[in-house]
Amino acid sequence: MSQMYDTVSAIKVQGGSQPIMEKVVKDEEIELIANETLKRKFSISPDSLKEFAVGYLLGEGLIRSLENINEINIEDHTINVQVDMEDFDIIQELVVGSDCFGGWRQKIEFVNKVESEFTVDKETIINSFNRLKESARIWQETGGTHVAALIYKDKFLSREDVSRHVAVDKVIGAGLLEEVDFKNSFIIYSGRMPADMLIKIARVGIPVLASNAAPTTSGYAVAQEAGVCMLGFVRGDRFNIYSHAERILL
Amino acid sequence: MSQMYDTVSAIKVQGGSQPIMEKVVKDEEIELIANETLKRKFSISPDSLKEFAVGYLLGEGLIRSLENINEINIEDHTINVQVDMEDFDIIQELVVGSDCFGGWRQKIEFVNKVESEFTVDKETIINSFNRLKESARIWQETGGTHVAALIYKDKFLSREDVSRHVAVDKVIGAGLLEEVDFKNSFIIYSGRMPADMLIKIARVGIPVLASNAAPTTSGYAVAQEAGVCMLGFVRGDRFNIYSHAERILL
Incomplete structure (x- = not known):
């Protein structure tokens, strides 16, 4: 996949001004499709897409472990995953239904307490x-x-x-x-x-x-x-x- | 509406450690509803909600001027607006259909060049x-x-x-x-x-x-x-x- 930045021409101003070449971070549109039904688009830096996909699925509660993933297929700007969850339909509805800018009020009741003695x-x-x-x-x-x-x-x-x-x-x-x-x-x-x-x-x-x-x-x-x-x-x-x-x- | 931050107890660590009171910025869930059909939720600092509403509507292309707004009603965490646009249904579909993390590829064709001699x-x-x-x-x-x-x-x-x-x-x-x-x-x-x-x-x-x-x-x-x-x-x-x-x- 493409590298993480492009180089563009710009003008640097400090006291005087001079033409420079600047590195600008890439953001590309990636679509994640789970079980052909749950579709979400992200503006993302185009690397580590497999890690992104499994991390997103786990963090959103769409999988509980790697064993729930039957297939991941990454092609160009689309990530297709097949996951195996009994209650996928219910969870899918929660994830899709909540707006990215503020879905957390619905979600908070589904969060369990972290059980750990870690220090x-x-x-x-x-x-x-x-x-x-x-x-x-x-x-x-x-x-x-x-x-x-x-x-x-x-x-x-x-x-x-x-x-x-x-x-x-x-x-x-x-x-x-x-x-x-x-x-x-x-x-x-x-x-x-x-x-x-x-x-x-x-x-x-x-x-x-x-x-x-x-x-x-x-x-x-x-x-x-x-x-x-x-x-x-x-x-x-x-x-x-x-x-x-x-x-x-x- | 509520002020912009809460004060919470925390522990400041630098060399030693001491209990402090810290100001933490508030983020609250606000729902914007246009013509009873377009609904979007935002996690937002709860002030200047009228400015937010009209600015959002203009920036998303849902109104072209203040004259397109027939009514704004702000109550608690909900902003209800009535707007008057011939093509509201078409525009509404575009705004709702595009994901907030990456809808810009659909939108770019609707952007006109800024006509201005400003310097x-x-x-x-x-x-x-x-x-x-x-x-x-x-x-x-x-x-x-x-x-x-x-x-x-x-x-x-x-x-x-x-x-x-x-x-x-x-x-x-x-x-x-x-x-x-x-x-x-x-x-x-x-x-x-x-x-x-x-x-x-x-x-x-x-x-x-x-x-x-x-x-x-x-x-x-x-x-x-x-x-x-x-x-x-x-x-x-x-x-x-x-x-x-x-x-x-x-």
Whole structure:
């Protein structure tokens, strides 16, 4: 598939002005079709599409494990998947029916509490963000992506995307494919933390979400309820803990 | 309506740790219903809802002027509008049918070129961003909003929102209510610039969009095509011009 950016001509203005070549991040339209009936379009950075597909399906509750996927076929800008779920029709209706800008109020009742004894120490959080920044190659080139990483034992699975949601879908998918034990893992990333993001994390069973950005009130409510430790404004050697502080060793 | 943030208890970690009270930006679910048939939900900062409604309707092409709005009724979390358009059914289908994450490929053919001789000098761009930062009060408190401003003659209409799209809808709406001549105005804001944002700007007829963030390839394509001058990475005294540089006086 195509690379992650195009190079375009632009004019750089600072004091004077000069023509330059600039790298601009690619966003392409990808359609995900499950069982020929559930169809969703995404504006996405065109890489790691298999990881995106399985991560999205898991995060939306359309599958419970890789065993529920009978087939994935990625061709050009279309991802066709066949999934095997008894209650697919009911779940499909929920996913399609909820608007992407605000479906979380319907969804919150379907989120279970994350059952995990996982803890992580503050140095690991701070060091992981340094590594996240280094791994964000497309962001370094274009300034136009979000970056996420799923951390489990010695694995550090990072992905970038123009969409903060898709960046997280991709690392969840990568984790599923590498058989990460989600309840002993955590996610760090570069976006804000509203309810739909916390619901996704909680549904997968991940006990800690950390970001260099801000939470919102809806995300705060879900994090409290779902047993997720939410960290915000991780910058340099500092951060805020908004929920379930017992998961952080200070 | 409720204020723009809640105050919650959190733990601040830096060296040691201490309990603090933190302001967290509110995001609430708002439903916009047009002519009882077109229904869309948004996760939004709950202020300037009238501006949001008229700006969204104009930016999506559901109205052409304030005269097309017969009634707006805002009650709690629902905005009911009655609009008067001959081709409402056709347009409604386009708006509802396109997914919010990637409907722009269907929409691009409906975007007209911005017809305007408008120019702006580089000092005005740089000074406007300083003023934008000062006006971003909720961002200063919470770190959780996007901010946009529409600038026309001596007007500087700025609004904040958890959604970058809604921040822009709100300033477009504010401009429409204050009878701004859009073709001699410009928008500055804090978000990235993909196609759907450029299509909105172009449809309203605004000739310049400037951001402190990055463009994407889809936004670049639309800006070129639609006659919009797109500026990115406006930071301190520098910026990049990606399209229609003739609109910037250097």
